[in-house]
Amino acid sequence: MEEKTLKSHKIYEGKIISLRVDTVELPDQKYSKREVVEHSGASAIIPITTEGNVILVKQYRKPVESYLLEIPAGRLEQDEDPEICAKRELIEETGYSSNCFEKLMTYYTSPGFSNELIHIFLAYDVEEGKSNPDEDEYLEVLSIPFDDLLKKIHKGEIMDSKTIIAVMAARQILHLRNKQINAE
Template identity: 50%
Template structure:
């Protein structure tokens, strides 16, 4: 046991949905006192930094109900039960953008909001894209528009807060750092 570990005393399941579940854990703190933790359980997700032959970033614009606004993001989606993240990344890339690849490279993984959720997001990159004639259909309740932007155009969307999510901001920062090494 590490000195910061919180021992779970009791778990109460509150909600079980198709994307997340919510539970409240009663925990024993390192000092012996107890507290409650509201936890979101998530199967994990993938995202792809996709670069076209003419060095443009493939992004999708979509409405995000929790924010009540539209964001521009890198293609992404949740993992299915037991799904390999690299397979999920290729699937999401095709469903959301109509592109596929046989050359996907792992960049990093990170927890999106570790204060209350266990979602682990895996990011991949590719610059070997092929347009699919008949791409797999996306989720029937998902509406996206594909954008292809230069890095400078994407940086401008960051300043305008049209790109305003962690994974896409990470992707833009990552591409900016790569650009500096060239």
């Protein structure tokens, strides 16, 4: 049963997100407020080298006060195609590029309070180049064997949800396709 929006009030507009408060009518005719984080969406890439390594970025994430290992990702520009965003972000953040991209999935990151959609791509046979991160990004680029990455996830050393979801989806697809990556 849907909730009917009666009123919507934007209380914050930032560079990355906006926050609005919606007054809604519930299915039982009662009223409630919903806080909604608006986000333009993002693309993320699980880049795999011909040797079977995954290219990751290590960066400090202020909201969790910690360094995280993540797959490269970035925010969609207005009306931007998600695959174009993925290709751009892969080069910007890591310097790697690929001519072989495959869309794995699209999902809502936190639908209880946000409309952010993230598009996950698998990039095969990535080749090293020169990175060009945003001026406020300080990234360390790492190359990790796929099976070591799985171990890091199971040991709790990787805590970023898009990375975990992408790695598990890629593992399944690569296993089903009998790729030359030891993903078991």
